[in-house]
Amino acid sequence: WWEIYVKPGIKRIAMSRSKELNKKKRSALNLLLLHQVYLTSKLQAGEGNRLGELREVQEKIKLWYQEESRKIVIQARVDDVQYSEKVRIFHHEQHQKHLKRSSILELETETGTLQGHDACSSYLEGEVARLLLNPAALDPAAQEILLTEVEPVFTKEDNEMLLALPCKEEVKEVLFSSNLKAAPGTDGLTSLLYKECWDSVGSALHEMVTAVWEGEALTASQRTSLMVFGAKPKKPHSKKPKDKRRISLLNSDLKLITGIEASRFKLTLTHALSPLQVVSGDNRRIHHAINKARDAINATSSTKAGCALLDLDFIAAFCYQTLEWVLMVAKAKGLDDKVISRIKNVASNRISIPVINNIPAKPINNIRGTLSQGCPSSMNWFTIGIDPLLIYLERRLQGILIHSLPTAGPKLRNGCKPAPVEERYKVYGLADDVKPAVSSMAEFSLVDEAAAIFERSSGCRLHRDPATGKCQVLPLGRWKGTLQQEDIPHPYMRLTGSLAMVGVELTACWMRTRQMNCEDLRKRINTTVGAWRSGKFNPLVCRPFSLNSYCLSKLWFRTSSVDLRVSDVSFIHTKAKSYMFQDMFQNPSELVVFRPVDQGGLGLHHVSCKATAHLICTFLQTAANPSYISSQFHSILFRYHVLGEEDLPNPGFTPYY
Secondary structure (H helix, E strand, C coil), X not given: CHHHHHXXXXXXXXXXXXXXXXXXXXXXXXXXXXXXXXXXXXHHCCCHHHHHHHHHHHHHHHHHHHHHHHHHHHHHHXXXXXCCHHHHHHHHHHHHHHHHHHCCCEEEECCEEEXXXXXXXXXXXXXXXXXXXXXXXXXXXXXXXXXXXXXXXXXXXXHHHHHCCCCXXXXXXXXXXXXXXXXXXXXXXXXXXXXXXXXXXXXXXXXXXXHHHCCCCCCHHHHEEEEEEEECCCCCCCCCHHHEEEEEECCHHHHHHHHHHHHHHHCCHHHHCCCCECCCXXXXXHHHHHHHHHHHHHHHHHCCCEEEEEEEEECCHHHHCEHHHHHXXXXXXXXXXXXXXXXXXXXXXXXXXXXXXXXXXXCEECCCCECCECECCHHHHHHHHHXXXXXXXXXXXXXXXXXXXXXXXXXXXXXXXXXXXXXXXXXXXXXXXXXXXXXXXXXXXXXXXXXXXXXXXXCCCECCCCCCCCCEEEEEECCCCCCCHHHCCCCCCEECCEEEECCEEEECCHHXXXXXXXXXXXXXXXXXXXXXXXXXXXXXXXXXXXXXXXHCHHHHHHXXXXXXXXXXXXXXXXXXXXXXXXXXXXXXXXXXHHCCHHHCCCCXXXXXXXXXXXXXXXXXXXXXXXXXXXXXXXXXXXXXXXXXXXXXXXXXXXXXX
């Protein structure tokens, strides 16, 4: 009934409403045109006295068109006032650049260079077909090895909450909090339409969601999605097929169903996922893993032991990992069988239509059962699926010692002192990026073996080609400067001088880390402001908003882990002011520049203050905030230096705190 009656009815009502609004807008013109036809017929019948009336009606028609034209001219003049020609030229150029980046008209494949839409589309369509039409060859023995690492974590209350039928208010809340302006799927209906027409279609939406929750199969349109190909953010001009990202455009009603699932699972991930996965869960942040890796690197500066940080990168992980493996892990974690059956029902019999250069290809059945990158619940499923690998590595790696606190008490029966309380960096997961730490040559093989077990269990594939350089090794401690590429037992693990952790570059030396990140931020700010100064001429009161939203926003993520230098702050402020005051003879005072808008200022963010606030905030989250996973090292730093608990061993100072 949803597919046959409701959806077509919504489209039909929308079309009739559009026609109604159009008729209402042109009602006066339609009446005049009808009157003109009537008078013309009378004149042709010989009634010459109607000529004056006909000319009067024609004059009214002419006046109607003049009035409508005047409205268009006024609107055009308003646009000219609000946006100068230079501004419109600038945005036109940016739009053309975006179109050029998103077009796929040339690819460099293993058989040679392909040119033209037809050749590129055929190649990418074949890649999708080879992936989706072939079931993943999973190894039950490898799956059993990883599943033994998993312990039940879903409680009875969790399963009851996940099994409960969604109420109408929950459906409304998820719908209203979704991305209302997201691109629609194959049915052309957006979430904004459902929101605006909630009073009319809200009950039908709730009934549809309830039916799916009770086991009804998805409709044909809900099972069908568009797989749109586009360039990766940092590789807009790359011609390699692996640098083309696949995003699934699902229909809004399916995103509503999976959105409810995702919002409920989000409440459980804090305890359902291990603390080693930092992209999901309310008690951890990505910066916590970055800062712990930074602390581990700093701790190795005074040790003579050899160790290294690794970066394991998987090939299109969301496209290769199978939902079958995810549900096996979820069952081992204690998820109810009825919830698993519902997830299978929603994810089964999916159909993907590849879209290259806005031209759809033939539909392809998703026999492999991969995750849809673009589905609200995909991140939850992927983090659950990769969790056993993180637990497996954490229990076997020795890790890098960050801080050790002696344990007070009498000697044990064997005459040894109690073991100290230690904090070590062993492994962290940032979605599909796994960052383990190795402290011996044997642990390289341990990591490789664990990755191979995960590949055979889930269907994911590691970048094992040395030419790609995706899997990297950052040598630390004694290995820094002595470890050679030939020493590493696996060639695909390539030596590197810096390791990227979600945008923050880490090196074996803190001064070099700080310099590298600050210079990259300088380059980004200089590039952005330079382009704006040559083509973006907004009013003075709008320029601080542009700087805060689209320029200075590039800084804040790194400032939670790296403190800016004084020269960097001065450079950024100088560049920001050079854009703000480029056409002014006299600049406002500093107080006016950084004062909030509601207090009469321009509202530009103060870089030094906000950067320091971010650094302190992330430190306090892991040092003294019970809502987050605590860091022993940060807690001791805070208690000794801030609270003055001098009975603790002096932890010293770090170069960044």
